[in-house]
Amino acid sequence: xRIAILSDIHANxxxxxxxxxxxxxxxxxxxxxxxxxxxxxxxxEACVEAVARLAGDGAVVLKGNHDAAVEAGGGGMTDAAAxxxxxxxxxxxxxxxxFLAGRPAAAREGEILYVHDSxxxxxxxxxxxxxxxxxxxxxxxxxxxxxAGHTHVPAxxxxxxxxxxxxxxxxxxxxxxxxxxPLARIRRxxxxxxxxxxxxxxxxxxxxxxxxxxxxxxTWHRVPYDIDAAAEKIRRAGLPARLAARLHxxx
Amino acid sequence: xxxxxxxxxxIDGFTLEQRIALGGMGAIWRVRxxxxxxxxxxxxxxxxxxxxxxxxxxxxTEEMILRRLAxxxxxxxVAAGDLRNQPYILMELVEGDVLAxxxxxxxLPPEEVALIGARxxxxxxxxxxxxxxxxxxxxxxxxxxxxxxxxxxFGIARHADxxxxxxxxxxxPVGSAATIAPEQILGxxxxxxxxxxxxxxxxxxxxxxxxxxxxPVSDVGQRRRLxxxxxxxxALAPRxxxxxxxxxxxxxxxxxxxxxxxxxxxLFDLNNPEQVPLTARAERTAREESLAARLAGWIAGRRAPxxxxxxxxxxxxxxLVAVDLSRGADDLAEEIxxxxxxxxxxxxxxxxxxxxxxxxxLVGETDRRDRSGRTDYVARLVALKxxxxxxxxxxxxxxxxxxxxxxxxxxxxxxxxxxxVDHLVMGARGASAIRRHLGSVSAAVVAEAxxxxxxxxxxxxx
Numbered sequence: 001x002r003i004a005i006l007s008d009i010h011a012n013x014x015x016x017x018x019x020x021x022x023x024x025x026x027x028x029x030x031x032x033x034x035x036x037x038x039x040x041x042x043x044x045e046a047c048v049e050a051v052a053r054l055a056g057d058g059a060v061v062l063k064g065n066h067d068a069a070v071e072a073g074g075g076g077m078t079d080a081a082a083x084x085x086x087x088x089x090x091x092x093x094x095x096x097x098x099f100l101a102g103r104p105a106a107a108r109e110g111e112i113l114y115v116h117d118s119x120x121x122x123x124x125x126x127x128x129x130x131x132x133x134x135x136x137x138x139x140x141x142x143x144x145x146x147x148a149g150h151t152h153v154p155a156x157x158x159x160x161x162x163x164x165x166x167x168x169x170x171x172x173x174x175x176x177x178x179x180x181x182p183l184a185r186i187r188r189x190x191x192x193x194x195x196x197x198x199x200x201x202x203x204x205x206x207x208x209x210x211x212x213x214x215x216x217x218x219t220w221h222r223v224p225y226d227i228d229a230a231a232e233k234i235r236r237a238g239l240p241a242r243l244a245a246r247l248h249x250x251x
Numbered sequence: 252x253x254x255x256x257x258x259x260x261x262i263d264g265f266t267l268e269q270r271i272a273l274g275g276m277g278a279i280w281r282v283r284x285x286x287x288x289x290x291x292x293x294x295x296x297x298x299x300x301x302x303x304x305x306x307x308x309x310x311x312t313e314e315m316i317l318r319r320l321a322x323x324x325x326x327x328x329v330a331a332g333d334l335r336n337q338p339y340i341l342m343e344l345v346e347g348d349v350l351a352x353x354x355x356x357x358x359l360p361p362e363e364v365a366l367i368g369a370r371x372x373x374x375x376x377x378x379x380x381x382x383x384x385x386x387x388x389x390x391x392x393x394x395x396x397x398x399x400x401x402x403x404x405f406g407i408a409r410h411a412d413x414x415x416x417x418x419x420x421x422x423x424p425v426g427s428a429a430t431i432a433p434e435q436i437l438g439x440x441x442x443x444x445x446x447x448x449x450x451x452x453x454x455x456x457x458x459x460x461x462x463x464x465x466x467p468v469s470d471v472g473q474r475r476r477l478x479x480x481x482x483x484x485x486a487l488a489p490r491x492x493x494x495x496x497x498x499x500x501x502x503x504x505x506x507x508x509x510x511x512x513x514x515x516x517x518l519f520d521l522n523n524p525e526q527v528p529l530t531a532r533a534e535r536t537a538r539e540e541s542l543a544a545r546l547a548g549w550i551a552g553r554r555a556p557x558x559x560x561x562x563x564x565x566x567x568x569x570x571l572v573a574v575d576l577s578r579g580a581d582d583l584a585e586e587i588x589x590x591x592x593x594x595x596x597x598x599x600x601x602x603x604x605x606x607x608x609x610x611x612x613l614v615g616e617t618d619r620r621d622r623s624g625r626t627d628y629v630a631r632l633v634a635l636k637x638x639x640x641x642x643x644x645x646x647x648x649x650x651x652x653x654x655x656x657x658x659x660x661x662x663x664x665x666x667x668x669x670x671x672v673d674h675l676v677m678g679a680r681g682a683s684a685i686r687r688h689l690g691s692v693s694a695a696v697v698a699e700a701x702x703x704x705x706x707x708x709x710x711x712x713x
Contacts, residue, residue: 051437141449156414162335181413182318184311186334 002027004211005193005209007034007116008064009147011041011088012197013154016050018225019196026210031059033180034149035116037100039066039081040243041197041231045109048096055099063103063127064116064150068184071101073208080240087239112211114145117150127151131170134190138170145189147211152195154207154220158187177222180215197230204250214240221243236247256280256295256688262337265293269279272349273297274391276406281344291329294404295339297355302338308420309406315413316405317342320381323398324374325405345403347396350453354390356589357460358488361495364457365521367395368498370383372518374400376671377444379514382411386440388432398646409441424473429456429466433477444507447517451510458495459487463503477505477550478543483535493533494524499647500532505542508551512567512600515671519569519602519650522670526650550596565602568673573663573696575678576607576634584638587707591676592642592706602648604670605639607631608653608662628653658693668701676705 004023009016031054038044055061066081070089070173074082089097105122113119118126118133119141128134128148133158137146156173160166162168163186183189194207205222212218231244260267265282265543268290272279277296282400284291286661288416296306314331317340318325332339334553350367353359359367371393378385384682385392386407407417407425417425417440424436432448439445468475484499498520504510511517520527539545572591574584595601609627639649656662667675679693693706 141691143623158414160304160420161304163304163307167420169419171414171416171419176412179412182315184334186307186311232462 001029001213003030003032003211003213004115005030005032005114005147005211006051006194006196007165007193007207007209008152008197009033009038009041010036010195010197011044011228012206012227013041013045013050014048014230015077015223017046018223019206019221020050021209022223023208023210024220028182028210029220031057032114033059033061034114034147035062035064035103036066036149036195037061037064038070038085038088038092039064040234040239041230042239044092044235045055045096045229048099048195048234049068050090052096053100060107060109061103062107062114062116063100066167067100067103068123070097072131072201073122076146082137084239084243087237094163106129108143111144113141115146118148119143123215125150128155128157128190128192129153131157131172132164134172135168137171137190138188143188144185145183145191145211147191147193147209150193151191151192152198153192154183154194154201155190155192156218157190157192161187161188162186175220177220178206180217181214183200183216183218184218189218194220194222198247199250200246202250203249255602255666258299262293262295262339263332265291267293271390271406276306276404277339282341284634287329289594290344291341291369292326292344293339293341295332295337300405304420305336307338308416310340310661312333312408312416313340313405314415316383316408316410319412320378320383320405320411322381323379324377324401325701326401326403332467332592337561345392345394345396345401347401350400351369351390353395354453354456357457359457361458363494365456365495365524367457368393368450368454369518369521370400371453372514372521373671375443375450375514376403376448377516378402379446384409384443385446385449386425386435387427387430388453390429390447390453392667393453411441424516428468428473429462429464431473432507434507436473436477441692442507443514444510447502447510448504448507449498450514450517454495454499454502455481455484458484458491471691478546480539480542482538486536492524494520494527496535497527497529497533498534498578505546507708513569513697515569515673516567516602519604519670523650523652526652528646567602568595568598569600569604569662569670570674570676571606571667571670571672572602573606573675573677574635576631576636576638577610580634582640583680583707583709585649586709587676587678588641594674594676595642595644601673602650603639603644604644604650604652605635606652606654606663606666606668607635608659609653611655611657613692628655660692660699662698663692663696664701673702674701675700676703677709679708679713680705681709 033051037047037051069085074085115122118128118137120136154174154175157170159170193209196206206225207220210219227247231247234244265284267282269281270278277294281290282293308506317328325345326345329341372645392404409415426435428454430449432445435445464476484496635651663669
């Protein structure tokens, strides 16, 4: 069973298409989308449509804070993010808004928990940026593997579980693109996927994850995409210029 | 599973036949399985009370890394046990001499020390190229097999692509007392130079019969190597040649930056004793007393490294340039030199080996060949050094080799393989009818070279 994970698409259709095309030949049995389909980017309607098609084929699709803000408003967000949400709410079709509004904050499938932010109070929009937040996430669930997004920065955390004398230390690791990471059974893991549509780890390529249950491995893939086109659309839509420029920087 | 392990015990279908080694992280048993032809080796914790976390993490680490390693210098990974119930690593049973047994005969003749050192250095080069630092190299973890040195025990190794579970689980330095590198004692992991230090300890032991720092039990005893230099090998074993002392003491430098830049460059020295540039290390007759003073800056300048700091294995390159100076330093030779300069500018730690092949004639010239061959040899060496002079390389970064062969391409290829060359640079003369029929040296080299090849050709006007 191979599960492809898309997170934080942020209305970047060029990046989403590149990820879908790159993932398909890897033998994907299931798709999971961890939320934030919209916000920042200029193609919210097309991205929601694409994700809704995946959901129609059985994909898990969660709600992120930007998806929630389409209905609730961009209060508490940065000016650029709030401006993008106001614009997005204006261009989304009622069907797309309904689809986003109906998404859950988390989904548990057996020993795997999918969540946009953290197992620690999903919907509070906590960022898992380091071992401390990862420890809170691990403490809030008994899942063997928690797959999260929200930070736009790929990361892996784990702690030894069920062994006498365990220190409870949480390991933290910055995964390398395309290098499978083993998910040892003596540990519990938190895998924070990067962002499809707005990477912030300094690598501007689109990110998606591939979880291979038989091999017990997870891989962070990176895919080049037409950044110029996505950025140009953002500028033409009249969205804050910074949202276009940061795509080139991956920041 | 309950009870002590004994011959006849069956684990996951594997029957334990004979215990062949005992180490800190468990025992190695020869095992058999009805579905596997021939015996295999199973590394398994010595059963006592509950398994401690450090042991389980070591098995987790070894499984993770051994699965990803390939080639002749590691045992082939077969399977691993469930870490929650019965950790074990099942691997190929490697036939050969354990270096720890060989080391009982130490001091060994210098030629044998160099030969063993070269085999282990070749294994380390292969390991480092696969982005792994061993961190526990010692005689008990090396098997001298027919196919080369085989390294065992990756329980505290570090793979650059994977989380460093060992460092994450403990704040204590991890390694073996006799061979642990100074930076490893200070908590740094993932530096390939740490394995070169350990190999230096092994060479010292083989050459003198004594470990350079003893086998200190206490932390304080282990830290002593940070400020107290070992006695030079020649003080203990006077027949150790200067060049070998130079190589060993360079491996044992406290600051990793002062060691060989890569296992391949150490291998190069061990393969080419006459090319080892001798420094004050070679002449030392007593312990270096000023070590602490020399290193004060290095130690003070160190910050506690982050456990997940990304190591950069692989290391510095060996660049081989083959120049045909049979017609003197012509335009092509100059072109080649310019290209070499560009390559070296991109690889500051690289070492350059300059090679000229004297082509031997096959028939009827035995006498003349012997007489004039010698002078040819010296003349070519002089020409080669003169050719390289404008590159202005320090003595430690360049070496010169003139070899005689009937088969020029074969000689260049053999040299590149033996010395683990990373990048080969050579020239190609313009096309001619004869060349098209017989094939050129450069074409033969390009076809079979084990590394990147740059072929330099004079641009033709037209």
